[in-house]
Amino acid sequence: MFRIHIIGAGRVGKTLAKLFNINQIAAIGGIVNTSLENALEAVRFIGKGTAYETVETLPGADIYFITTYDDAIQTTCEQLAKNTALKNAIVVHCSGLLSSEVLSSVKPLGCVTASIHPIKSFARPAESVNSFAGTYCAIEGDQQAVTALTPLFEAIGGKIFQVKKENKSLYHAACVMANNYLVTLHHQALQCFQTSAIEGTIAKELVSTLMMNSLTNLKKLNHHEALTGPLQRGDTQTIKLHLDSLAHLPLIRESYLQLGLATLPLTRHTEEKLAELQETLTSLRRSGS
Numbered sequence: 001m002f003r004i005h006i007i008g009a010g011r012v013g014k015t016l017a018k019l020f021n022i023n024q025i026a027a028i029g030g031i032v033n034t035s036l037e038n039a040l041e042a043v044r045f046i047g048k049g050t051a052y053e054t055v056e057t058l059p060g061a062d063i064y065f066i067t068t069y070d071d072a073i074q075t076t077c078e079q080l081a082k083n084t085a086l087k088n089a090i091v092v093h094c095s096g097l098l099s100s101e102v103l104s105s106v107k108p109l110g111c112v113t114a115s116i117h118p119i120k121s122f123a124r125p126a127e128s129v130n131s132f133a134g135t136y137c138a139i140e141g142d143q144q145a146v147t148a149l150t151p152l153f154e155a156i157g158g159k160i161f162q163v164k165k166e167n168k169s170l171y172h173a174a175c176v177m178a179n180n181y182l183v184t185l186h187h188q189a190l191q192c193f194q195t196s197a198i199e200g201t202i203a204k205e206l207v208s209t210l211m212m213n214s215l216t217n218l219k220k221l222n223h224h225e226a227l228t229g230p231l232q233r234g235d236t237q238t239i240k241l242h243l244d245s246l247a248h249l250p251l252i253r254e255s256y257l258q259l260g261l262a263t264l265p266l267t268r269h270t271e272e273k274l275a276e277l278q279e280t281l282t283s284l285r286r287s288g289s
């Protein structure tokens with residue numbers, strides 16, 4: 001069984017450590033946070049492990065998780081590289097954006113490195129522990145690290161797939177668009193409903209249902225088949241009226257226009273009709289009315 005240290009036992013670190021512990025996948029060793037008090041609290045949550053004051057005082061282990069927030073990963077790793085007990089270990093972080101390159105400071109110590117990004121919102125560790133199974137996790141790094149980490153994450157229900165280190169930023173942008181910006185779109189559609197005097201609870205239900213319908217369709221159909229609505233029908237008059245009604249909601253109007261332009265290539269129109277629709281949207285954007 002691997003011995004694992006967690007440096008940065010926050011939402012992700014605590015969740016993973018508890019999952020490894022309750023499933024008896026690995027032995028939880030040291031826990032380091034910004035303060036000993038916080039590390040002790042994390043130990044209580046995980047139900048195993050020993051709180052340490054600093055990374056320099058950690059004893060040796062097989063795997064070191066650096067699950068601090070992104071901006072602290074590289075400097076924390078450089079600090080860890082000063083630990084004389086660190087040798088031939090696996091050092092890993094869970095950032096979606098950063099690659100394993102930020103862990104290069106431990107390489108001269110015979111360590112191998114990886115990043116493994118669970119695609120999940122870890123809002124509350126106690127809930128995340130129960131809902132982790134089925135989570136897709138993108139991995140990249142040294143083969144030895146990938147080979148060791150893959151079964152570890154599979155044992156707690158993770159679905160592992162490979163991502164190229166040079167593509168991590170673009171990969172992460174996709175995660176943000178699919179997850180965070182769906183929330184933005186939900187909010188903007190809700191504002192339109194509410195401004196048109198639809199009662200709040202009904203409005204929220206409507207937006208969610210419409211979004212779920214599209215997502216369900218997209219499971220079976222491609223984007224061209226799943227797309228419906230005025231742009232698909234080529235109803236320019238409808239689009240003009242929508243934009244008129246959005247005049248007093250300028251941010252949403254701009255989103256509507258931008259998304260409209262991005263939607264055009266998904267329609268099934270002829271080149272000629274596409275050019276006409278593009279011109280209409282672009283001139284409406286220029287005119288602001």
Ligand SMILES: NC(=O)c1ccc[n+]([C@@H]2O[C@H](COP(=O)([O-])OP(=O)(O)OC[C@H]3O[C@@H](n4cnc5c(N)ncnc54)[C@H](OP(=O)(O)O)[C@@H]3O)[C@@H](O)[C@H]2O)c1
Nearest residue numbers: 008009010011012033034035038067068069094095121122
């Ligand atoms: N949250 C998510 O939904 C999610 C999803 C996938 C991946 N991730 C990735 O997972 C990583 C951790 O994110 P998170 O949301 O778990 O962050 P978080 O809840 O803010 O936890 C970060 C932890 O790091 C500790 N920390 C900060 N600087 C430290 C240092 N220099 N030495 C030791 N500990 C330090 C903090 O300690 P204190 O408790 O003492 O402040 C805190 O417990 C990030 O790389 C993030 O991108 C997050």
